[in-house]
Amino acid sequence: MRHALIAVLVAGVAAIVAGVVTNDFYLRILFNIGIYFLCASGMNVLLGFAGQKSLGQAGLFAAGAYGAALLTTSAWDLGPWTALVLSTVIAALCGVLIAAPSLRVRGPSLAMVTLAFGIVVEKVVTEAEVFGGAMGIYAIKPLTFAGEPLDMTGWVWLVIALGLVLHLLLRNLLTGRYGRAFLSLQADEVASGAVGVAVHRYKVLAFVIAAASCGLAGALVAQQNQYINSDFITFNLSIFILLLVLFGGAGSLAGPVLGAVTLTVISAMVARWAWIEHFVQGALLLFALYVMPKGLAGVLGGLFRARRDAAPRRAEAPAADARLPLREAPAMAGPLLSAEGLNKAYGGVRPARDVSACLTPGDIHALIGPNGAGKSTLINMLSGVVRPDSGRTLFRGEALGRAAPHAVCRRGIARTFQNLRLFRDLSVRDNVLLGQHARMRNGFLSSLLGLPLAWREERAAEARVAEILRFLGLSGLADQPAGALPYGLQRRVELARALATEPHLLLLDEPAAGLNPQETAELGQILLRIRDQGVTMLLVEHHMDLVMAISDHVIVLDYGAVIAEGAPAVVQADPRVMAAYLGTDEVEPEEEAEGRVAVRA
Numbered sequence: 028m029r030h031a032l033i034a035v036l037v038a039g040v041a042a043i044v045a046g047v048v049t050n051d052f053y054l055r056i057l058f059n060i061g062i063y064f065l066c067a068s069g070m071n072v073l074l075g076f077a078g079q080k081s082l083g084q085a086g087l088f089a090a091g092a093y094g095a096a097l098l099t100t101s102a103w104d105l106g107p108w109t110a111l112v113l114s115t116v117i118a119a120l121c122g123v124l125i126a127a128p129s130l131r132v133r134g135p136s137l138a139m140v141t142l143a144f145g146i147v148v149e150k151v152v153t154e155a156e157v158f159g160g161a162m163g164i165y166a167i168k169p170l171t172f173a174g175e176p177l178d179m180t181g182w183v184w185l186v187i188a189l190g191l192v193l194h195l196l197l198r199n200l201l202t203g204r205y206g207r208a209f210l211s212l213q214a215d216e217v218a219s220g221a222v223g224v225a226v227h228r229y230k231v232l233a234f235v236i237a238a239a240s241c242g243l244a245g246a247l248v249a250q251q252n253q254y255i256n257s258d259f260i261t262f263n264l265s266i267f268i269l270l271l272v273l274f275g276g277a278g279s280l281a282g283p284v285l286g287a288v289t290l291t292v293i294s295a296m297v298a299r300w301a302w303i304e305h306f307v308q309g310a311l312l313l314f315a316l317y318v319m320p321k322g323l324a325g326v327l328g329g330l331f332r333a334r335r336d337a338a339p340r341r342a343e344a345p346a347a348d349a350r351l352p353l354r355e356a357p358a359m360a361g362p363l364l365s366a367e368g369l370n371k372a373y374g375g376v377r378p379a380r381d382v383s384a385c386l387t388p389g390d391i392h393a394l395i396g397p398n399g400a401g402k403s404t405l406i407n408m409l410s411g412v413v414r415p416d417s418g419r420t421l422f423r424g425e426a427l428g429r430a431a432p433h434a435v436c437r438r439g440i441a442r443t444f445q446n447l448r449l450f451r452d453l454s455v456r457d458n459v460l461l462g463q464h465a466r467m468r469n470g471f472l473s474s475l476l477g478l479p480l481a482w483r484e485e486r487a488a489e490a491r492v493a494e495i496l497r498f499l500g501l502s503g504l505a506d507q508p509a510g511a512l513p514y515g516l517q518r519r520v521e522l523a524r525a526l527a528t529e530p531h532l533l534l535l536d537e538p539a540a541g542l543n544p545q546e547t548a549e550l551g552q553i554l555l556r557i558r559d560q561g562v563t564m565l566l567v568e569h570h571m572d573l574v575m576a577i578s579d580h581v582i583v584l585d586y587g588a589v590i591a592e593g594a595p596a597v598v599q600a601d602p603r604v605m606a607a608y609l610g611t612d613e614v615e616p617e618e619e620a621e622g623r624v625a626v627r628a
């Protein structure tokens with residue numbers, strides 16, 4: 028509520044200023060601030076939250092502007108308000124178009140593709156007859172109120188009102204489930220999919236939001252000016268929109284307003300010297316990138332934030348009475364998971380050769396084998412990160428097929444990674460809340476509108492996360508950035524995040540890697556408690572003491588094939604296992620006869 032009140036207050040003050048000012052030049056500056064704020068708000072979702080770099084926003088601005096122009100001047104002859112809505116929708120659809128490459132390319136390549144989109148649109152609107160060529164389109168219908176076209180003050184009030192509504196809607200969206208999902212995309216797409224975020228869908232959504240807000244701004248500009256031509260649609264505009272977000276503070280809710288106000292005023296001040304305007308923009312971009320990586324919002328936030336006491340960096344003892352949240356599921360007979368004849372080859376390397384395995388529910392299964400045996404590859408195939416070349420996996424009796432990682436997670440398989448994949452800049456709580464992503468029922472509209480369902484789901488997820496943190500002794504660290512914790516605790520946070528998906532099956536890829544002996548022993552106790560609460564586990568581990576102490580069933584891989592499996596003691600005594608670990612094909616007959624073969628890591 029406090030945030031909403033401040034936003035209403037700022038908008039109210041701006042509206043009063045607009046009501047008092049009579050000078051058309053100043054009113055136009057206020058109008059431009061509103062227009063750039065709309066562009067920056069959407070772009071902030073795309074760049075600041077989802078981390079997708081787009082240099083083609085001018086093309087989306089054009090989609091809105093020319094959409095409004097054509098809809099009100101051509102044979103359609105629609106009313107200006109209808110045209111405003113439809114042109115925003117057209118721009119949003121164009122957003123889907125430029126989102127498509129983002130599903131295949133990333134980083135600089137994506138920036139290049141979006142840049143090309145902007146250039147193509149610029150050329151098309153300059154050359155094509157339907158867009159009026161270089162002359163553009165005239166006599167666009169302006170918006171009206173009570174039958175009268177809006178005057179300049181009316182236009183400013185309108186953009187303030189639209190800006191306020193957009194800000195409050197995006198604030199609802201970004202402070203909950205959707206905002207966390209966007210941030211997870213920016214941090215690590217693989218981990219994002221593994222916690223149940225539909226990576227492609229969320230990328231497209233971020234592009235659509237940015238496109239719709241830019242298109243809305245474009246349509247408003249066309250309707251206010253009552254004409255549009257290709258001079259509006261320049262590469263410079265795309266850079267300016269990017270700069271608005273970077274300078275204001277990417278990923279901050281206050282960033283767009285700070286960027287829009289500062290840069291519009293600076294632009295207006297230097298506008299009379301066109302050559303200086305571009306120079307100033309370039310200099311500001313460099314300044315923002317090098318001196319204030321978090322933009323103005325970051326600088327101001329640093330000034331006003333009270334100094335925090337040195338944060339505790341130690342976990343407390345796990346709470347014995349804490350209960351993990353578990354998903355309801357009908358009881359089933361038979362194995363929880365069975366892999367049948369899985370094969371995978373990377374060129375000449377074959378990390379999976381006809382691998383079959385059966386995981387009974389309620390047990391800790393260990394997957395061991397020498398380095399390069401194919402353990403991680405098997406975990407990757409079971410979690411949807413890697414597609415097997417052949418074979419199939421049945422989970423709870425149903426084939427996993429070619430399910431993507433987020434879909435596998437939704438079915439009840441969670442995982443951790445050999446090389447930690449935490450969302451390092453997010454707090455421990457947010458990391459674990461991301462684990463709850465697929466368990467929450469609030470969709471896009473209820474989140475955007477801040478409906479009670481969204482609040483209820485958020486509160487319920489927070490309560491479940493608090494219980495998981497208690498279970499693992501991490502409650503005192505909930506507000507710490509995950510990346511700032513000692514390594515052993517980061518491993519525990521990753522485990523907490525996986526548990527928050529409420530899995531039936533937990534795949535743990537070397538959870539004890541990098542832990543000291545005491546931490547390894549504590550981990551063993553935690554895994555036993557997790558099993559006792561009903562979660563089945565498949566554990567890849569090199570620490571044989573841990574494996575032998577806690578596993579109910581051990582599978583041994585060598586050169587991508589299962590060479591032994593069974594109870595720990597049986598596997599320990601298997602000569603083939605010994606041979607695999609020692610790198611020999613032979614085992615001394617008397618050793619085998621005496622059962623003296625021990626597995627060593």
Ligand SMILES: Nc1ncnc2c1ncn2[C@@H]1O[C@H](COP(=O)(O)OP(=O)(O)OP(=O)(O)O)[C@@H](O)[C@H]1O
Pocket residue numbers: 373376377378396397398399400401402403404405445
């Ligand atoms: N994406 C890939 N491209 C090419 N080769 C790969 C790929 N992923 C794995 N491999 C190869 O497959 C083999 C098995 O790798 P994998 O990581 O599954 O083994 P591992 O048993 O988990 O090993 P470690 O215990 O060292 O982690 C290795 O030779 C590895 O180099």
